[in-house]
Amino acid sequence: MIGMDARFVGIAELVEAPSVAVVVDVMRAFTVAAWAFAQGAEKIVLSESLDDALALKTRHPDWVALKDGPPAAGFDMVNSPCLLRAADLRGRTVVQKTTAGTVGALAVKDAPLVLCAGFVVAEATARLLRTRKSDSVTFVVTGEDGQADEDLACAEYIACRSTDAEADASVFLSRAAKSRAAAELAEGVRQGVHPDDVALCLELDRFPFAMVAALEDSLMVLRPCAVPAQADAPGGPSTLRSNP
Numbered sequence: 001m002i003g004m005d006a007r008f009v010g011i012a013e014l015v016e017a018p019s020v021a022v023v024v025d026v027m028r029a030f031t032v033a034a035w036a037f038a039q040g041a042e043k044i045v046l047s048e049s050l051d052d053a054l055a056l057k058t059r060h061p062d063w064v065a066l067k068d069g070p071p072a073a074g075f076d077m078v079n080s081p082c083l084l085r086a087a088d089l090r091g092r093t094v095v096q097k098t099t100a101g102t103v104g105a106l107a108v109k110d111a112p113l114v115l116c117a118g119f120v121v122a123e124a125t126a127r128l129l130r131t132r133k134s135d136s137v138t139f140v141v142t143g144e145d146g147q148a149d150e151d152l153a154c155a156e157y158i159a160c161r162s163t164d165a166e167a168d169a170s171v172f173l174s175r176a177a178k179s180r181a182a183a184e185l186a187e188g189v190r191q192g193v194h195p196d197d198v199a200l201c202l203e204l205d206r207f208p209f210a211m212v213a214a215l216e217d218s219l220m221v222l223r224p225c226a227v228p229a230q231a232d233a234p235g236g237p238s239t240l241r242s243n244p
């Protein structure tokens with residue numbers, strides 16, 4: 001793909017639904033989401049509020065409710081990739097509510113294509129954008145009113161990879177490693193944290209799938225989307241398992 005109009009905006013700057021939105025939350029919502037799929041989760045319902053998450057859990061006792069911050073009554077898990085990767089989530093539905101990531105995805109719920117991303121799914125996300133030949137993409141930088149450098153670095157890296165499959169990740173990963181979120185997670189300022197969370201959030205391309213969010217019966221539902229490695233190669237397949 002030659003050229004792509006990439007915008008990088010905070011959640012509050014969104015005025016209308018973009019045609020393609022990539023919502024980035026490296027630390028930690030979408031790293032956690034990717035691990036949930038790796039652990040077998042079928043889908044993740046992105047919840048508007050803690051009360052909505054608890055109401056969904058009451059209606060569906062077999063669903064797994066997950067929130068950021070400290071553990072809380074009614075919730076099964078916290079927003080930690082390391083703590084979550086020990087869980088068997090085969091066939092389960094997860095309900096996730098966090099401060100930044102889930103809010104960002106819900107802010108673009110009317111967009112025709114919403115991808116949720118972190119470094120762990122960066123290449124698959126970029127490959128999906130290359131496959132679709134998306135010429136205009138809005139990256140939602142979810143943390144710190146659009147200033148979170150781990151999210152901005154990841155968004156910029158995915159934008160680079162969307163037009164240049166050879167782009168080098170090291171500078172972007174280094175920025176994320178030095179971000180305020182990384183420091184706060186490492187120093188125990190944030191709660192519901194495992195010491196290995198930051199390292200897991202900085203694992204480049206840990207998973208081969210992208211993550212697509214779409215409205216299903218008025219709920220914003222995130223699902224993994226396989227993107228064949230050769231999908232963007234000349235003459236390669238262009239079909240995706242999901243239908244973004």
Ligand SMILES: O=C(O)[C@H](CS(=O)(=O)O)OP(=O)(O)O
Binds near residue numbers: 025030069143
């Ligand atoms: O869980 C997280 O890392 C943050 C919340 S906090 O900053 O740790 O309190 O939420 P997220 O939406 O994943 O950025």
Ligand SMILES: [Mg+2]
Binds near residue numbers: 181
């Ligand atoms: Mg974050």
